[in-house]
Amino acid sequence: xxxxxxxxxxxxxxxxxxxxxxxxxxxxxxxxxYFKLAQIHHLPPADKxxxxxxxxxxxxxxxxxxxxxxxICVPKRLLPTIWLNRFAVALSLLGVGLxxxxxxxxGLVFVxxxxxxxxxxxxxxxxxxxxxxxxxxxxxxxxxGSSLIHLGIILFVLDVFFYKMPxxxxxxxxxxxxxxxxxxxxxxxxxxVVRLVRRVTGKATVNGD
Amino acid sequence: xxTLLPLSLYSQTxxxxxxxxxxxxxxxxxxxxxxxxxxxxxxxxxTTVLFALTTIVFLGGFLWISWFHYQIYQLLxxxxxxxxxxxxxxxxxxxxxxxxxxLPLYNSDAPPRYVLPLWLENGKYYFWFxxxxxxxxxxxxxxxxxxxxxxxxxxxxxxxxILYMKTDPYLEPLPQFFNEVGPWFTSPVQxxxxxxxxxxxxxxxIFYYNAxxxxxxxxxxxxxxxxxxxxxxxxxxxLIKRDLDIERLGYDYAKLGYFLLTLGxxxxxxxxxxxxxxxxxWDPKICSSIMMWAxxxxxxxxxxxxxxxxxxxxxxxxxxxxxxxxxxxFLTSFFFPGEHxxxx
Numbered sequence: 001x002x003x004x005x006x007x008x009x010x011x012x013x014x015x016x017x018x019x020x021x022x023x024x025x026x027x028x029x030x031x032x033x034y035f036k037l038a039q040i041h042h043l044p045p046a047d048k049x050x051x052x053x054x055x056x057x058x059x060x061x062x063x064x065x066x067x068x069x070x071x072i073c074v075p076k077r078l079l080p081t082i083w084l085n086r087f088a089v090a091l092s093l094l095g096v097g098l099x100x101x102x103x104x105x106x107g108l109v110f111v112x113x114x115x116x117x118x119x120x121x122x123x124x125x126x127x128x129x130x131x132x133x134x135x136x137x138x139x140x141x142x143x144x145g146s147s148l149i150h151l152g153i154i155l156f157v158l159d160v161f162f163y164k165m166p167x168x169x170x171x172x173x174x175x176x177x178x179x180x181x182x183x184x185x186x187x188x189x190x191x192x193v194v195r196l197v198r199r200v201t202g203k204a205t206v207n208g209d
Numbered sequence: 210x211x212t213l214l215p216l217s218l219y220s221q222t223x224x225x226x227x228x229x230x231x232x233x234x235x236x237x238x239x240x241x242x243x244x245x246x247x248x249x250x251x252x253x254x255x256t257t258v259l260f261a262l263t264t265i266v267f268l269g270g271f272l273w274i275s276w277f278h279y280q281i282y283q284l285l286x287x288x289x290x291x292x293x294x295x296x297x298x299x300x301x302x303x304x305x306x307x308x309x310x311x312l313p314l315y316n317s318d319a320p321p322r323y324v325l326p327l328w329l330e331n332g333k334y335y336f337w338f339x340x341x342x343x344x345x346x347x348x349x350x351x352x353x354x355x356x357x358x359x360x361x362x363x364x365x366x367x368x369x370x371i372l373y374m375k376t377d378p379y380l381e382p383l384p385q386f387f388n389e390v391g392p393w394f395t396s397p398v399q400x401x402x403x404x405x406x407x408x409x410x411x412x413x414x415i416f417y418y419n420a421x422x423x424x425x426x427x428x429x430x431x432x433x434x435x436x437x438x439x440x441x442x443x444x445x446x447x448l449i450k451r452d453l454d455i456e457r458l459g460y461d462y463a464k465l466g467y468f469l470l471t472l473g474x475x476x477x478x479x480x481x482x483x484x485x486x487x488x489x490x491w492d493p494k495i496c497s498s499i500m501m502w503a504x505x506x507x508x509x510x511x512x513x514x515x516x517x518x519x520x521x522x523x524x525x526x527x528x529x530x531x532x533x534x535x536x537x538x539f540l541t542s543f544f545f546p547g548e549h550x551x552x553x
Contacts, residue, residue: 014510021503028496035493041546055491177475188464
């Protein structure tokens with residue numbers, strides 16, 4: 001019964017992510033047509049910046065929702081459903097509280113850093129081959145890969161906050177790219193990775209995968 | 210330019226290759242139409258051979274494009290008259306001071322040369338459709354289902370016909386590039402005017418034509434477009450029939466396509482920072498690419514639950530939507546102004 005509840009929570013989290021991604025897509029399409037019809041490319045730089053700012057304001061709530069969903073998605077690997085609900089509420093409240101008190105940027109960075117910390121923990125447990133993690137799919141490399149992809153996404157969003165510091169921004173960007181690329185390779189081609197690792201080491205990997 | 214480059218040889222031989230390609234793809238496409246309406250396979254072995262030959266000719270044509278680009282590299286160096294070299298290097302050094310990304314100084318012993326990517330201008334269609342041909346051939350060999358194969362063959366002839374009629378890379382090679390560099394190599398402009406022309410051509414050569422990212426960002430995207438087309442075909446079949454083999458094939462291409470698309474988009478990011486600075490968000494092409502990536506991500510997420518009947522159809526529909534999002538994203542460069550625009 002507990003398993004069924006957890007699965008459905010996972011399912012609804014995915015549906016929520018799908019809905020947010022869909023809305024972001026719609027805003028992007030709106031942005032394209034507005035850019036063309038309002039001839040933004042012919043406007044002076046200051047007006048262009050104003051357009052970018054207004055579009056940022058339109059998309060911000062959905063990026064926030066996506067970040068929150070990411071924040072909730074990460075601990076689903078670690079916690080049972082009841083604790084996951086409590087965590088989701090606590091994270092949202094703290095994020096909103098910090099946004100009101102110290103500004104929206106601080107609130108968002110808090111949610112992202114919290115998610116990053118948790119995701120690093122999940123990655124560590126996945127690398128160590130922990131059986132306590134809840135994943136939709138089994139397999140050592142699949143889990144490590146999935147953890148790396150999510151770490152990459154969190155880092156990418158976090159990296160946007162550092163775009164005024166070019167060196168750090170680019171360094172974080174390459175870390176993001178590395179995590180995402182290796183994550184996808186491990187996740188999508190776990191069987192081939194297992195075969196490759198066996199060939200290189202000449203023995204079975206953790207969990208016998 | 211005719212005296213500097215073997216243009217006629219390239220055009221005539223290339224066009225012959227394209228005619229051969231059209232004939233082979235035409236026969237393959239014809240068998241596809243017949244197979245689509247038959248309950249039993251029509252000439253399966255002949256079709257396989259024809260398809261393989263089409264792909265080989267495609268690859269041969271690509272080698273021909275590579276040869277031509279090598280000729281450009283060898284025969285069209287941007288040589289500046291010696292009296293201007295010192296002045297240029299002083300100016301470049303001054304420009305590079307404090308700039309995030311500078312231009313390399315001019316070296317008279319090794320003047321800058323064009324290392325043109327193979328997917329420039331009409332070459333991009335050629336590369337895209339060649340990738341499709343390779344991927345579809347693998348799909349054809351992997352899955353012995355004549356109607357599925359038929360659709361792959363029909364899509365092949367559609368693409369080759371577009372190539373032949375609208376986007377022939379041989380007939381008038383690289384018109385935009387030659388339009389830009391033509392005055393440098395053909396006009397008698399000398400002195401400061403020539404120096405000014407150099408200053409116009411050199412930054413574009415470094416940040417666009419010779420950019421390392423040009424060898425990763427576009428080809429990865431075109432490879433992913435070919436994968437998305439394969440996912441589209443399998444998604445259409447999934448809507449008609451619950452066939453697990455087709456679904457598995459479609460998912461394999463979806464994974465590969467998503468990997469290539471994500472990597473391709475990510476590799477465009479540092480290039481954009483280098484070439485345009487930080488203020489290019491909300492450019493129409495970026496918007497449409499994010500839209501496509503979001504739909505593709507959604508597709509892969511729903512695919513996790515494809516064993517649920519409703520999700521099977523939902524993910525199939527999303528696979529089809531991904532394909533149209535890809536077409537829309539590609540066409541954005543033609544109909545929407547912005548940094549990626551191909552026109553005016």
